[in-house]
Amino acid sequence: MTTGARILRPLDPVERYFSLLDHVAPCSPVVEVGCDRLLDPDQLREGLRLLQDRHPLLGARIDHVDGEPVFVTTAHPPALAVIDEGESWVRRAELAFDTRLGSGEQPLLRAEYIPHAGEDRSTLLLVVHHAIADGRSARRLAQRLMQWVECGDDALPPASPLPPALHERFPEQLKAARAAAEVLAAVREERAAVGTSDPLT
DSSP: OOTTOOEEEEOOHHHHHHHHHHHHSOOOOEEEEEESSOOOHHHHHHHHHHHHHHOGGGGEEEEEETTEEEEEEOSOOOEEEEOOTTSOHHHHHHHHHTSOOSOTTSOSEEEEEEEOTTSSOEEEEEEEOTTTOOHHHHHHHHHHHHHHHHHOGGGSOOOOOOOOOHHHHSHHHHHHHHHHHHHHHHHHHHHHHTTOOOTTO
8 A cells, every 4th residue: 555545444345346347347437528618627627626625535546455445545636638629529438438447546536628629619528436436426526526617616515524335324225135145045055955956046
């Protein structure tokens, strides 16, 4: 782990799944924001940094401590790439979706800004690691960023605490799911012991 990095918390089982998936078949949520004007990349970078300050996991990366995946802090702000005007935003979105996001020292949020050649409009792509956000959450982040661009600091929410792991948010539901899985495993083991075919697979 990088010197100075602080462990936020271990990944829960769902977050672990998406972290593993990022290694073998990346599928990060990508949000497209069409703008009817050109934007200032430096202003976008500042807005991304402010969002990061208000959401702890946006300032995190995934590392391993004693073989276990954990969220740790990173000193890096979210990266914003300014793409050549001739690039198709659709193609860029496809590439972003298929590109691993949880590697290196960078946080689990990045963006691409694409001005349209010869036109007074542009496209912003916001990419978030699936371990910390789904498509709906990513769209809310994009909306808050654009509201800040239009209205300033008053458009941003107050800082949020570190979200708890899934098993802490929904303990009863996950307890029931584990119990059901244990029953199913016991039934399969019993059927296998007597040589009965398993219709539950």
